[in-house]
Amino acid sequence: MKRLILGVVIGILMVTSLVGSNYSPGFSPEPRRGGEIAAAKNRPLNILYIPLDNRPLNYDNVISLAEIAGVQLLAPPPEMPGEGSGPAQTDEIWNWFKDNAGRADACVISLDMLLYGGLAPSRSHDRSKQDILEDMQQLRDLLKGIKDKGTPVYVFATVMRSAASSASASQPGYFARHGDSILRLSQLSDLAEQKLASPGQLVEMQRVKDSIPPEILENYLSRRDTNLTALKEAVRLTAEGLVNYLVVGRDDCTPYSFSRMDMRKLDNAIKQHGVANQTDSYPGADELGAVLLARAVNDLRRYEPRVYTVWATPGGPGITALYEDITLGENVSLHIKSAGGRVVDSPGKADLILAVNTPAGKVVEAATQPVEPHPAGHHHNLADQIARWIGEGKPVAVIDVAYANGSDRALMGVLADRAVLPRLAGYAGCNTAGNSIGMALAHGLLYITGENGSTGKEEKTEAHREYLVARLVEDWGFQAIVRPGLIARHYGARGAGTVLDNETATVLQNKINSELNSFLQEEINPQFGQKNKVTNVTLPWNRLFDLRFELRAM
Numbered sequence: 001m002k003r004l005i006l007g008v009v010i011g012i013l014m015v016t017s018l019v020g021s022n023y024s025p026g027f028s029p030e031p032r033r034g035g036e037i038a039a040a041k042n043r044p045l046n047i048l049y050i051p052l053d054n055r056p057l058n059y060d061n062v063i064s065l066a067e068i069a070g071v072q073l074l075a076p077p078p079e080m081p082g083e084g085s086g087p088a089q090t091d092e093i094w095n096w097f098k099d100n101a102g103r104a105d106a107c108v109i110s111l112d113m114l115l116y117g118g119l120a121p122s123r124s125h126d127r128s129k130q131d132i133l134e135d136m137q138q139l140r141d142l143l144k145g146i147k148d149k150g151t152p153v154y155v156f157a158t159v160m161r162s163a164a165s166s167a168s169a170s171q172p173g174y175f176a177r178h179g180d181s182i183l184r185l186s187q188l189s190d191l192a193e194q195k196l197a198s199p200g201q202l203v204e205m206q207r208v209k210d211s212i213p214p215e216i217l218e219n220y221l222s223r224r225d226t227n228l229t230a231l232k233e234a235v236r237l238t239a240e241g242l243v244n245y246l247v248v249g250r251d252d253c254t255p256y257s258f259s260r261m262d263m264r265k266l267d268n269a270i271k272q273h274g275v276a277n278q279t280d281s282y283p284g285a286d287e288l289g290a291v292l293l294a295r296a297v298n299d300l301r302r303y304e305p306r307v308y309t310v311w312a313t314p315g316g317p318g319i320t321a322l323y324e325d326i327t328l329g330e331n332v333s334l335h336i337k338s339a340g341g342r343v344v345d346s347p348g349k350a351d352l353i354l355a356v357n358t359p360a361g362k363v364v365e366a367a368t369q370p371v372e373p374h375p376a377g378h379h380h381n382l383a384d385q386i387a388r389w390i391g392e393g394k395p396v397a398v399i400d401v402a403y404a405n406g407s408d409r410a411l412m413g414v415l416a417d418r419a420v421l422p423r424l425a426g427y428a429g430c431n432t433a434g435n436s437i438g439m440a441l442a443h444g445l446l447y448i449t450g451e452n453g454s455t456g457k458e459e460k461t462e463a464h465r466e467y468l469v470a471r472l473v474e475d476w477g478f479q480a481i482v483r484p485g486l487i488a489r490h491y492g493a494r495g496a497g498t499v500l501d502n503e504t505a506t507v508l509q510n511k512i513n514s515e516l517n518s519f520l521q522e523e524i525n526p527q528f529g530q531k532n533k534v535t536n537v538t539l540p541w542n543r544l545f546d547l548r549f550e551l552r553a554m
Contacts (some may be wrong), residue, residue, distance in 0.1 A: 044070060044071055044072045045070075045071040045072065045105045045106070045297065045300050045301075046071070046072045046074055046103055046104050046105045047066065047071050047072070047073055047074065047104060047105060047106050047107070047108060047293065047296050047297070048074040048075075048097070048100055048101060048103070048104035048106070048107045048108070048109075049062060049066075049073050049074065049075045049107075049108045049109075049289065049293065050075075050076065050093065050097060050107075050108070050109045050110050050113050050114065051075065051076075051081055051110055051113060051289055052110040052112055052113060052118065052119050052156070052158075052285065052286065052288065052289055053081055053082070053088070053110075053112075053113065053118035053119050053120065054078065054081035054082050054083070054084075054088070054118070054540065055286070055540060055541065055546050056540070056546065056547065056548045057286045057287070057430065057431070057435070057439070057546075058110075058286055058289055059075070059078070059081060060548065061290065061439070061467075062075075062289045062290050062293055063075060064463065064466075064467045064470070065290055065293060065294075065442055065443060065446050065467065066293060066446075067460070067463040067467075068443070068446050068447055068460055068463045068464045068467060069293070069294075069297050069446035069447075069449055069460075070449075070460055071293075071297060073293075074100050074103060074104060076092075076093055076096050077096075080092050080093050080096060081093075081113065081118065082117065082118060084540065084541055084542065085118075085120045085170055085541050086117075086121070087116065087117025087118055087121040087125075088113060088117040088118050088121075089117075090113070090114065090115075090116075090117045093113060093114065094114065094138070097109075097114075097142065098142060101142065101145070101146050101151075102149070104146075104151055105151065105300055106151060106152045106153070106154065106296040106299070106300055107146060107151060107152070107153045107154065108154045108156075108289060108292045108293055108296055109153065109154070109155050109156070110155075110156055110157070110288075110289065111155055111156065111157035111230065111231075111234055112157055112158055114135065114139065115127070115132060115135055115136075115230055119158060119170075119251070119285060119286075120170035121170075122158065122160060122227060123160060123161065123170055123171055123172075123223075124170065124171060124172045124223075125223065127226060128226065129225070129226050129229050132226055132229055132230045132233070133229070133233065136230065136233040136234075136237070139237070140237060140240070140242060143237065143242035143243065144242065146242075147241065147242055152244040152245075152296065152299060152300075153242065153243050153244055154243075154244060154245050154246075154247075154292040154295060154296055155234055155237075155238075155243045155245070155246050155247075156246075156247045156248075156249060156288035156289065156291075156292055157230070157231055157234055157246070157247075157248050157249070158248065158249045158250070158251045158285050159227070159228075159231065159248055159249070159250055159251070159253075159259050159262050159263055159266065159281070160223070160224050160227045160228075160251075160258075160259065160262070161250075161251040161252045161253065161259055162182075162183060162186040162187075162252075162253070162254065162257035162258045162259045172219065172220070174216045174219075178211075178212050178213075178216055181208050181211050181212050182212065182217075182220060183257075184204075184208050185205065185208045185209055185212065185217075186256075186257045186258040186259075187254065187256045187257060188201055188202075188204060188205035188208065188256075189205060189258065189261065190256040190257055190258070190260050190261050191256055192205060193261055221258075224258060224262060227262075228262050228265060228266065231248060231262075231266050231269075232265075232266065232269045234246055234248075235266065235269045235270055235273055235275060235279065236269075236273065238273070238275045238278050238279060239273035239274065239275050243278075244278065244299075245278055245279070245280075245292070245295065245338075246275075246278060246279045246280075247279070247280050247281065247282075247288055247291070247292065247338050248263075248266065248279070248280075248281040249281070249282070249283070249284045249285040249288050249434070250263065250281060250282065250283045250284070250285075250324075250325065251284070251285040252285075252323045252432070253283050253323065253324060253325045254323075254325055255320070255325045257325075259325075260325060263281060266281070267281075280334055280337060280338050282326065282330070282331050282334040282335065282338070282434065283321075283323070283324035283325060283326060283331055283432065283433070283434040284331075284335075284432065284434025284435055284437070284438055285434075285435075286431060286435050287335075287434060287435045287436075287437070287438025287439050287442070288438065290438055290439055290442035290443075291335060291338050291339045291438045291441065291442050292338070292339075293442060293446070294339040294340065294441070294442040294445045294446050295338065295339050295340040297445075297446060297449055298339070298340035298341070298445065298449065299340055301449060303340075303449060304340065304341065304342050305340070305341045305342070305351045305352055305445055305448060305449070306341070306342050306343075306344045306349055306350050306351045306352075307336050307341045307342065307343055307344065307350060307351070307352050307353075307354060307441075307445075308343075308344050308345070308346060308347045308349065308350035308352075308353050308354070309332055309336075309343070309353075309354045309356060310347070310353065310354070310355050310356065310382070310385060311356050311358055312355075312356065312357045312358045312378045312379070312381070312382040312402070312411075313358045313359065313360050313378050315358075315360075316328060316329075316356060316358030316359075317329025317332075317358075319358055319359070319362065319363060321363040321401060321404065321432070321433035322363050322364070322365070322404040322432070322433075323404065323432045323433075324432065324433055324434060328356070328358060328401060328433060328437075331433065331434055331437055332354065332356060332399070332437055332441075335434070335437045335438050335441050336354075336441065339438075339441055339442060339445055340445075341441075341445060347389060347394060350394070351395070351448055352395050352396075352397060352425065352444045352445060352448055353389055353394055353395065353396045353397070354396075354397055354398075354399055354440070354441065354444070355382055355385065355386050355396055355397070355398045355399070356398075356399045356401065357379075357382060357398060357399065357400045357401065357402050357408055357411050357429075358401060358402055359402040359403070359408075360376065360378065363401065363402065363403065363404055363433065364403060364404070365403060365404050365405055365406075366403035366404060366405050366406025366407065366408075366429075366479060366480045366484070367405070367406070367483070367484035367487065367488075368403075369403060369408070369409055369410075369480070370409075373408075373409040373410035373413055374410060375410040375411070375413060375414045376410065379408075379410050379411045379414045380414055382411070383411070383414040383415050383417075383418045383420070384418070386398070386415070386418070386420055386424075387418045387420050390420055390423045390424075395425035395444060395447065395448050396424060396425055396444075397424060397425045397426030397427065397440045397441065397443060397444030397447075398415070398424055398426070398427045398428075398429075398440060399428065399429075399436055399437050399440045399441070400412075400427070400428065400429030400436060400440075400475070401429070401433040401436050401437065403429075403480070404431070404432060404433065405430075405431055405432075405479055405496070406429060406430070406475060406476075406479035406480035406483070406484070407429035407475045407476040407479065407480040408429065408480075409476070409480050409481070412472075412476050412480075412523075416523065416527060419527065421468075421472065421524075421527050421528075422465070422468070422527055422528045422529075424468060425443070425444040425447045425448065426439075426440045426441070426442075426443030426444035426447060426468070427440055427443070427468060427471050427472060427475070428440035428443065428471055428475060429475040429476065429479070429480070430471075430474065430475045430479060431479075436475075439471075443467065443468075443471070447464055465528065466551060469524060469528060469530075469532065469551060470549075470551060472523075472524055473516060473519070473520060473524060473534065473549075473551070474547055474549075476519075476523070477515075477516050477519035477520065477523070477524075478512065478516060478547055481515075481519060482512055482515045482516060482519065483496060483544050485515075486508060486511065486512070486544060487544065490508075491544075496543060496544040496545040497543055497544075497545055498543060498544070499541075499542055499543055500539065500542045500543060500544075501542075502542070505539050505542045508539065508544070509537045509538055509539055510537075512537045512539075512547070513534055513535070513537040513549075516534040516537070516549070517533055517534050520532060520533065520534055530553070531553060531554040532551050532552065532553060532554065533551070533552055533553075533554050534549050534550070534551060535549070535550045535551075535552050536548075536549060536550045537549045
């Protein structure tokens with residue numbers, strides 16, 4: 001087995017194999033109405049990709065997904081998106097974009113990267129509105145040349161999050177003291193704007209506002225206003241026909257917040273410009289590059305994959321997960337639409353089945369689940385359905401959102417017992433629900449878009465299996481098992497976002513490497529009939545939240 005690298009990739013990345021199907025000979029998604037498969041099908045598609053930042057979920061994973069899809073991904077060299085949580089080399093990113101746009105069949109672009117140098121810097125930058133407007137004009141001029149060549153452009157951006165607490169990472173320094181107050185003011189201000197606040201809450205809102213130094217509140221709100229200006233300009237570019245599709249992710253959101261207030265203003269701009277059919281917004285951020293890669297591939301190949309969703313629990317679609325502000329049912333549907341798919345009402349009509357693992361109650365953190373999992377009836381029922389569909393030759397991707405920030409260990413054990421893990425078309429149980437929805441969906445859709453019998457089928461099947469193993473190792477092995485254990489032993493309440501010194505990070509990297517190899521040998525290698533090992537584990541942002549590693553054949 002060739003090596004899968006979830007780490008540093010040197011130079012401009014071009015991934016060239018085409019994905020195939022292990023399920024049904026002659027299987028292919030339904031063509032878009034009135035369209036035939038694009039003429040580009042006989043050569044690898046070139047998709048230019050500007051990532052949200054340098055974290056593996058945004059960079060390395062999208063590279064792997066492109067390999068599964070059989071496209072050449074034109075991505076900036078890994079040093080350009082930056083090291084750690086600091087800003088990227090934006091001037092070099094812009095120049096690289098200009099130099100390579102002419103080679104692309106489609107462009108997938110992170111606006112946060114171009115304007116701020118990444119997601120984290122978008123929360124703490126000191127750029128003015130004028131700076132942003134000048135950059136947006138530069139983007140407009142560049143996109144005019146791209147449009148002249150008929151190249152579709154897909155843009156993703158984020159509405160600035162309302163930080164969860166004073167402990168939130170990647171925020172201005174004053175959040176250590178005032179973050180909780182800013183969050184509470186955010187919630188109360190939204191309630192007040194919608195005339196939902198009680199008299200007591202209005203009094204509390206004023207008290208909280210008075211507790212925050214005026215210069216700090218002005219700094220925070222002016223940055224929000226600057227970022228909203230950028231989003232409105234992106235809507236304008238969409239209205240001008242320079243952006244084919246725009247998605248605005250709502251990063252770590254809550255039902256009431258400054259973020260929701262910003263989104264209402266942005267929704268008004270979308271309506272005014274008449275681009276509601278070309279824009280979407282939903283909870284999530286780190287999955288957006290993968291979702292728009294899937295959309296670009298589907299559009300270029302003139303496919304509209306039909307997607308059926310099954311839920312583990314009856315109330316699953318109505319659950320609002322942690323860090324989100326709409327129900328899981330809404331979020332899954334919006335992600336499917338965003339990826340260029342179409343929801344259908346039965347598995348028989350579907351090109352891809354999404355099996356969504358939801359809890360019987362509310363979503364909680366994966367670290368709180370029992371060390372010795374006890375599968376419930378809905379785990380067995382979902383696994384039985386998955387096994388039956390796979391046996392019938394239907395591609396199934398699992399979206400594991402029963403917990404935040406890690407897999408459901410009970411479900412994974414049941415799926416392992418049914419011996420279906422190696423036959424999944426996609427899997428994700430990472431971070432927020434939106435992240436898992438988008439990553440599993442993109443994985444499944446990019447898997448099924450390959451044509452059977454095409455050149456590179458063996459390579460793309462291997463790429464799919466390697467990526468599937470990597471997701472299982474990270475989401476199940478690391479996020480749900482190894483990381484909670486390390487936090488409990490070493491960090492307690494400080495959690496996975498704790499920034500570590502280099503010496504501590506090195507010690508923990510070695511522990512993670514060892515524990516993941518034990519997990520791999522016990523749980524994964526026997527399932528896949530392979531002998532892999534984990535090597536070169538690093539914590540790219542010196543925290544336990546993000547992981548980079550390599551898989552090698554022993």
